[in-house]
Every structure is written in C-alpha cells, then in structure tokens.
Amino acid sequence: MSERSIQWFRFTAPANFYDLAGRLIPxxxxxxIALFAVGLYLGLVVAPPDYQQGDSYRIMYIHVPTxxxxxxxxxxxxxxxxxxxxxxxxxxxxxxxxxAPTGALMTFFALWTGAxxxxxxxxxxxxxxxxLTSMLILLFLYLGYMALHAAIDDRQRASNASxxxxxxxxxxxxxxxFSVQWWNTLHQGASITVTDAPTMATIMFVTxxxxxxxxxxxxxxxxxxxxxxxxxxxERKATWVRERLETES
Amino acid sequence: MFRSLFALLxxxxxxxxxxxxxxxxxxxxxxxxxxxxxLGIGPDPEFLRSLAPGVLWVAALLAVMLSLERLFxxxxxxxxxxxxxxxxxxxxxxxxxKTFAHWLITGLPLxxxxxxxxxxxxxxxxxxxxxxxxxxxxxxILSLIGSIGAALTLGLRGGGVLIALLILxxxxxxxxxxxxxxxxxxxxxxxxxxxxxLGAMMVFALFATPWATxxxxxxxxx
Numbered sequence: 001m002s003e004r005s006i007q008w009f010r011f012t013a014p015a016n017f018y019d020l021a022g023r024l025i026p027x028x029x030x031x032x033i034a035l036f037a038v039g040l041y042l043g044l045v046v047a048p049p050d051y052q053q054g055d056s057y058r059i060m061y062i063h064v065p066t067x068x069x070x071x072x073x074x075x076x077x078x079x080x081x082x083x084x085x086x087x088x089x090x091x092x093x094x095x096x097x098x099x100a101p102t103g104a105l106m107t108f109f110a111l112w113t114g115a116x117x118x119x120x121x122x123x124x125x126x127x128x129x130x131x132l133t134s135m136l137i138l139l140f141l142y143l144g145y146m147a148l149h150a151a152i153d154d155r156q157r158a159s160n161a162s163x164x165x166x167x168x169x170x171x172x173x174x175x176x177x178f179s180v181q182w183w184n185t186l187h188q189g190a191s192i193t194v195t196d197a198p199t200m201a202t203i204m205f206v207t208x209x210x211x212x213x214x215x216x217x218x219x220x221x222x223x224x225x226x227x228x229x230x231x232x233x234x235e236r237k238a239t240w241v242r243e244r245l246e247t248e249s
Numbered sequence: 250m251f252r253s254l255f256a257l258l259x260x261x262x263x264x265x266x267x268x269x270x271x272x273x274x275x276x277x278x279x280x281x282x283x284x285x286x287x288l289g290i291g292p293d294p295e296f297l298r299s300l301a302p303g304v305l306w307v308a309a310l311l312a313v314m315l316s317l318e319r320l321f322x323x324x325x326x327x328x329x330x331x332x333x334x335x336x337x338x339x340x341x342x343x344x345x346x347k348t349f350a351h352w353l354i355t356g357l358p359l360x361x362x363x364x365x366x367x368x369x370x371x372x373x374x375x376x377x378x379x380x381x382x383x384x385x386x387x388x389x390i391l392s393l394i395g396s397i398g399a400a401l402t403l404g405l406r407g408g409g410v411l412i413a414l415l416i417l418x419x420x421x422x423x424x425x426x427x428x429x430x431x432x433x434x435x436x437x438x439x440x441x442x443x444x445x446x447l448g449a450m451m452v453f454a455l456f457a458t459p460w461a462t463x464x465x466x467x468x469x470x471x
Contacts, residue, residue: 140418147414151405160468161401165415168397168461172419175450179422183429 012091014231015240021224028221035214042207059117061207065215067110067135073103073219074138077145078170081163091227093159094234096166097149098227102219104142111135130181137176141169155234250338254346261350264323271319272354279312279359283366294371301370302380302431309359309384310420313391316355317416318409320347320399321466330403331470340466341459348396348462356388372431379434386447387427393454394419400465422450 011017043061050057077099084093114132115125126132145162152158235241265272286304287297324330324347333343363384367377398416402408430443 137418137421140414144415144418147411148401151402151407151411157468157471160471161465164397164461164465164468165401168419171457172422175422176418179425179446183425 012089014091014094014235014238015244017091018228018231018240018244021228025221025224025228028217028224032214032217032221035210035217039207039210039214042203042210047203047207048201053121056117056120059113061211063110063113063117064208065212066106066113068212069215069219070103070107070110070135070138073099073106074141074166074173075170077103078166081159081166085160085163085167090234091231093163094227094230095223096163097159098223098230100142100146100149101226102222104139104146106215106219107135107139107142111139128184130177130184133180133184134173134177137180138173141173145169250342253336253338254342257343257346258350261347262353265350265354271316272358275312275316275355276358276362278315279308279362280366282308282311284369287370298371299435301367301372301376302428302435304370305363305366305380305431306384306387306424306428309363309388310391310417310424312359313355313388313395314413314416314420315409316351317392317395317399317412318402320351320396321403322399322408325403325470330466334467334470340463344396344400344462344466345455345459348392348459351396352389352392356392359388360384372435376431376434379440380431383427383430383440383444383447386444386451387423390423390447390451390454391420393451393458394423396462397458397465400462400469403466403469423447426450 011020039061043058047058049055077096080092080096080099083089084096111132114135118127119125145166148165149158149162152161232241232245283304286300290296290300321330324333334340336343360381363380364377367380372380395412395416398412401415402411405411426443426447430440430447433440433443
C-alpha cells in the first residue's frame with residue numbers, strides 16, 4: 001500500500017516540480033486548444049440564438065468561465081500563499097505568485113466581456129451592479145497583490161508580505177461582496193437582474209461546461225509555465241538548474 | 250502589561266503633540282478636499298446635500314489613508330520598532346495601541362471637524378449627528394485596516410502610493426455602510442442596520458487586524 005501511493009510531497013522539491021510541470025504543460029496546452037476549438041464551434045455555430053437576446057448572449061461563453069476563474073483563482077492564490085507562509089513551502093509561494101497575473105487577466109476579461117454584453121442588452125457599457133462592482137474590486141485586489149510583490153526586492157520577504165495581503169483580501173472578499181450587494185439594492189430598485197435567466201437549453205449548458213474546462217486548462221498550463229520560470233530564477237545557483245539547462249540546450 | 254501599553258500610548262500622543270502640524274495637515278487635507286467638490290460640481294444646495302455623505306466619507310477615507318504612512322515609519326527609521334519586537338508584551342497589543350494613538354491623532358479630529366463641513370454642504374442637524382456617529386464608528390476601522398497596509402509597505406520606495414492600492418479596495422465596506430447610514434437618515438429611513446453592521450465590522454477589525462499587522466511587521470523587519 002505505502003509503496004504504491006504517490007508521494008505528493010516529492011513535487012514540493014523545485015527540481016521535481018520543474019520536471020513534472022515540463023512534462024504536463026504540453027498536455028494542458030493541447031487540451032486548452034482542443035476544448036476552446038470545440039467550445040467556440042458549439043457556442044458560435046451550433047447553439048441557437050437566444051429568443052430574447054439574439055446572438056449577443058454568446059459572449060456568455062467567454063464571460064461566465066472567466067468570471068468563475070477570476071474568483072476561484074483568488075481563493076486558490078490565498079490558499080497557496082497561506083501554505084507558503086505557514087509551512088514555508090517554497091513551491092507554494094511560487095504558485096501563489098504565478099497564479100496572480102492569470103487571475104487578474106481572467107477578472108479583466110470578465111469585466112471587459114461583461115461591458116461588451118451590457119451595451120446591446122442594457123444599453124450601457126457599465127452599470128453599478130453588485131456583481132460588476134465586486135468584480136472590479138477583486139481586480140483591484142489582484143493588482144494590489146502584484147504591486148506589493150513587485151515593490152519588495154527581497155524574494156522571501158515579498159512572498160511573505162504579499163501572502164499576508166492575500167489572506168486579508170480573502171477574508172474581505174465576502175464582506176465586500178455582501179456590502180456591495182446591499183448598497184446596490186438600497187440605492188436603486190433591482191432593475192437589472194443577471195441571475196434569473198430562463199432555464200438553459202442543454203446545448204448551451206454543454207457549451208458553457210466545455211468553455212469552463214477550456215478556461216481551467218488554459219489557467220493550469222499558463223500558471224505552471226510561469227511557475228517553472230520562477231523556479232529557475234529562484235534556484236539559478238542550484239546544480240540541478242545547470243544540469244537541466246545543459247541537457248535542454 | 251497595561252502600564253507599558255499606557256506608556257506607549259502616552260509616548261505616541263506626546264510625540265504627536267510636539268509636532269502638531271502632522272495631525273493638522275490631515276485635517277487640512279480633509280477640509281480642502283471637501284471644499285473643492287462644490288467648485289467642481291456646482292453650487293446647487295439640494296444637489297450638494299444629496300452628494301454630501303459620499304463626499305465627506307471619501308474625503309475622510311483619503312485623509313486617513315494619507316496619514317497611514319506615519320503610523321510606523323518614524324519608529325521604523327530610528328529602530329524603535331525593532332526594539333518593540335523584543336518587548337515581552339505581545340506585538341499585536343503594541344500595534345493595537347499604536348493604531349489607537351493614530352486614531353486619536355487623525356481619526357478623532359476628522360470626526361470633530363466634520364459638522365463644519367457638513368453645514369457647508371447643507372446637511373440638516375439630524376443628518377450631521379448621524380454623520381458624526383457613523384464617522385466615530387467608521388474611522389477606527391479605517392485606522393485598523395490601514396495599519397496592515399502601513400506595516401506591509403514599511404521601508405519600501407513609494408510606499409505611500411502603494412498603500413492606496415493595497416488598502417482602498419478594503420475600505421469599500423465601511424464606506425458603503427458609513428455613507429449609507431447618513432443617506433438613510435436623509436431619506437427618512439432608520440440607519441440602525443447600517444450602524445449595527447458598522448459596529449460589528451469594528452469589533453471584527455479590532456480583533457483580527459492586530460494579528461495581521463503584527464505578522465506584517467515581523468515579516469518586514471525580518
């Protein structure tokens with residue numbers, strides 16, 4: 001039993017992580033391309049237009065997955081940051097740092113596609129809807145995390161300090177979300193609801209699922225690639241880096 | 250233990266009183282920013298009145314944020330902060346004491362000067378009372394959350410600008426609730442829900458933020 005179980009802690013060693021990520025990235029990249037191709041074909045060609053919104057609803061196939069990823073990646077980043085801070089696992093610190101730009105990008109895409117969808121649907125690019133506002137603040141939180149990480153020269157200190165910030169942020173995200181929602185309902189009658197869409201056709205649901213998987217695969221591939229480079233940079237004086245780079249070139 | 254915390258509080262207050270311009274600059278900033286708004290958006294009294302809660306709260310928020318850099322930076326520069334790490338009292342309590350002193354120096358004057366500005370913006374008496382009460386509950390939250398940002402930017406180039414990016418998103422809930430409380434009174438509704446949540450938030454911040462700030466101070470002095 002114990003011989004056959006996978007030793008997960010093996011991959012907290014930078015050299016092992018570097019090899020594993022190098023082998024996994026092409027697979028995730030291929031899956032990303034395949035799933036995006038299928039998802040976009042289904043979403044743009046096969047799925048029928050919405051009876052109310054016409055073709056503009058198709059933005060949802062990008063918007064919803066990126067919004068989910070944006071929120072989820074923040075939590076994941078905070079978890080990695082906490083692991084790195086508490087147990088001093090270097091790979092967790094690297095992963096937290098590597099996740100931040102992808103999360104910010106996803107949040108930005110969600111806001112951008114939301115604005116493009118809002119124009120034909122609501123007549124304006126931006127409304128101070130509770131969801132939009134809290135996504136905007138989430139983007140600010142990402143930017144603050146990255147700015148703090150970049151401002152501190154010492155790597156270890158940068159990781160620890162931004163880990164504290166990520167954890168403070170993750171405690172605050174629900175508070176911000178609920179206060180914004182409350183503020184929104186107080187200030188204006190709920191004229192626009194994004195939530196109660198009519199029940200979704202199966203093809204639309206399947207497409208959305210595929211696009212979500214594609215966003216997942218993309219995030220994993222990019223985060224692993226970024227983490228791999230960060231590992232090389234941090235461990236540039238280690239012998240394993242020289243060995244790997246010599247065999248690769 | 251309380252004697253040493255009291256000594257720390259007295260020291261911080263004495264230092265602030267010896268250099269009153271620091272605290273006065275913050276109040277001055279608050280007054281000037283609020284006075285600029287009517288110039289930007291026009292003198293219509295009713296319009297100004299409807300904007301007043303938001304304007305006053307945003308200005309108070311920015312004033313507190315600008316003063317945050319001073320919370321630890323002087324002690325950091327002359328090495329006092331490093332000595333505080335060696336003191337037997339828990340760092341969280343020391344940090345909390347310093348944050349309390351910071352609030353007494355910057356937050357409280359903002360609360361006291363706010364009626365004057367509220368009159369400028371045509372708020373009525375009951376609204377002004379509510380504004381002061383909301384600020385009294387809210388500015389400690391701003392100081393407490395801000396102390397995390399102040400600790401995280403210790404000794405960094407351009408720390409002051411960075412604090413804005415780190416802390417302002419976290420200031421959203423007190424801003425909404427504080428301005429909302431005044432807004433509710435303005436529209437004849439009860440502000441009790443706002444005040445309760447603001448109070449709950451202050452208690453939570455009171456217990457949670459000193460830990461985070463202490464951890465941040467330890468990291469930055471490492």
